[in-house]
Amino acid sequence: MSEHHPLDLPEDHPFGPHTLPYGVFSTADDPTRRRIGVRYGDHVLDLDALAATSGSPHADLLAAPTLNPLLAAGRETWQAVREAVRTAVTDPAHRAATESLLLPLNAVTLHLPFEVADYVDFYASEHHATNVGRIFRPNADALTPNWKHLPIGYHGRAGTVVVSGTPVVRPDGQRKAPADTAPTFGPSRRLDIEAEVGFVVGTPSALGEPVGLAGFRDHVFGVCLVNDWSARDIQAWEYVPLGPFLGKSFATSVSAWITPLDALDHARTAPPARDVPVLPYLDDSDAEPGGIDLRIQVDINGETVARPPFSAMYWTAAQQLTHMTVNGASLRTGDLYASGTVSGPEPDQLGCLLELTQGKGPFLEDGDEVTLTAWAPGPEGSRIGLGEVTGRIRPARTS
Numbered sequence: 001m002s003e004h005h006p007l008d009l010p011e012d013h014p015f016g017p018h019t020l021p022y023g024v025f026s027t028a029d030d031p032t033r034r035r036i037g038v039r040y041g042d043h044v045l046d047l048d049a050l051a052a053t054s055g056s057p058h059a060d061l062l063a064a065p066t067l068n069p070l071l072a073a074g075r076e077t078w079q080a081v082r083e084a085v086r087t088a089v090t091d092p093a094h095r096a097a098t099e100s101l102l103l104p105l106n107a108v109t110l111h112l113p114f115e116v117a118d119y120v121d122f123y124a125s126e127h128h129a130t131n132v133g134r135i136f137r138p139n140a141d142a143l144t145p146n147w148k149h150l151p152i153g154y155h156g157r158a159g160t161v162v163v164s165g166t167p168v169v170r171p172d173g174q175r176k177a178p179a180d181t182a183p184t185f186g187p188s189r190r191l192d193i194e195a196e197v198g199f200v201v202g203t204p205s206a207l208g209e210p211v212g213l214a215g216f217r218d219h220v221f222g223v224c225l226v227n228d229w230s231a232r233d234i235q236a237w238e239y240v241p242l243g244p245f246l247g248k249s250f251a252t253s254v255s256a257w258i259t260p261l262d263a264l265d266h267a268r269t270a271p272p273a274r275d276v277p278v279l280p281y282l283d284d285s286d287a288e289p290g291g292i293d294l295r296i297q298v299d300i301n302g303e304t305v306a307r308p309p310f311s312a313m314y315w316t317a318a319q320q321l322t323h324m325t326v327n328g329a330s331l332r333t334g335d336l337y338a339s340g341t342v343s344g345p346e347p348d349q350l351g352c353l354l355e356l357t358q359g360k361g362p363f364l365e366d367g368d369e370v371t372l373t374a375w376a377p378g379p380e381g382s383r384i385g386l387g388e389v390t391g392r393i394r395p396a397r398t399s
């Protein structure tokens with residue numbers, strides 16, 4: 001790879017021509033001007049400039065300061081833009097022009113790439129749900145009776161979704177251990193992570209019109225990495241009977257790069273066998289394989305603590321989308337839904353510290369830095385990189 005030819009990448013580079021994820025960036029000389037870019041190698045291709053200089057029919061969409069107009073434009077446009085970008089980075093005839101529009105990754109600031117509309121978090125790993133059920137409800141069945149009949153989820157707080165790199169302040173709140181007689185107020189002592197995969201909705205749907213399993217590809221634009229920071233002590237005390245609230249809503253971090261669904265075609269895989277029959281609207285036995293072979297890595301302060309496999313998820317993203325709309329609830333451009341904590345069957349495949357330490361801790365300390373990365377197999381032996389989502393813990397306001 002030559003310094004002078006940033007378009008020449010080694011074949012196994014995770015941000016090669018098969019990946020092409022979208023983000024939003026600014027530069028130091030024009031810090032308030034946010035622009036759409038595509039990551040290629042260790043560079044960002046300025047898509048606003050590319051579209052303007054190449055007379056693209058999509059120049060208006062690509063001149064926006066967020067991905068939302070592109071998300072709303074629908075699948076045909078997503079495919080046309082992706083094809084144009086691929087041509088720009090691979091066709092020798094475009095080489096000189098494209099190279100002039102590349103910025104080194106370390107010379108840009110990355111921003112939250114889309115305006116988050118609604119945010120939903122699911123609970124789709126059987127391993128995670130079983131482990132957490134045992135820890136939180138030792139005297140009950142690990143899986144609740146509904147678990148294999150529907151993808152359980154809750155509506156979260158869209159306004160506190162932050163981009164990778166944003167520091168996370170340890171939340172204050174009410175904590176009450178089982179042995180305490182009364183709750184106390186103060187910093188969470190059981191601050192945790194949840195390694196998840198997020199799905200970004202592009203095409204909206206109409207109120208009252210459910211989206212079937214086959215609608216997944218038309219509505220979902222792409223995928224990001226998610227860390228659903230969770231304060232286990234606040235959560236355990238507050239969430240019966242209505243579910244997660246302040247124990248989760250203080251921050252949810254997402255990767256700066258959104259990987260188009262089409263980049264993950266090669267990674268599609270059958271979900272695990274389901275041992276309980278589902279209702280017809282969730283039955284995906286005749287659908288395209290709903291699983292995705294994504295390999296996640298969880299690092300804390302530079303040390304790898306887990307490798308959760310996304311392919312082990314019981315419920316698929318298509319089933320989650322279908323379930324989310326089956327009551328007639330509509331989708332909005334920019335909706336984000338997260339898979340739920342990704343945990344596999346092995347002890348080194350668990351997606352949160354609660355499971356990794358069997359409920360005992362240690363949990364996160366001030367100053368700890370958590371980084372999730374992931375990749376998926378691509379065509380011809382290539383790798384599709386999903387970028388990273390990272391965040392460092394800052395001390396609580398009260399400390």
Ligand SMILES: O=C(O)/C=C/C(=O)CC(=O)CC(=O)O
Nearest residue numbers: 122123124132136194340341
């Ligand atoms: O089972 C419980 O009581 C709690 C579960 C969680 O905290 C997990 C959650 O937020 C959903 C997920 O990410 O899988």
Ligand SMILES: [Ca+2]
Nearest residue numbers: 121194228341
């Ligand atoms: Ca979660």
Ligand SMILES: [Mg+2]
Nearest residue numbers: 228229248251
């Ligand atoms: Mg959270």
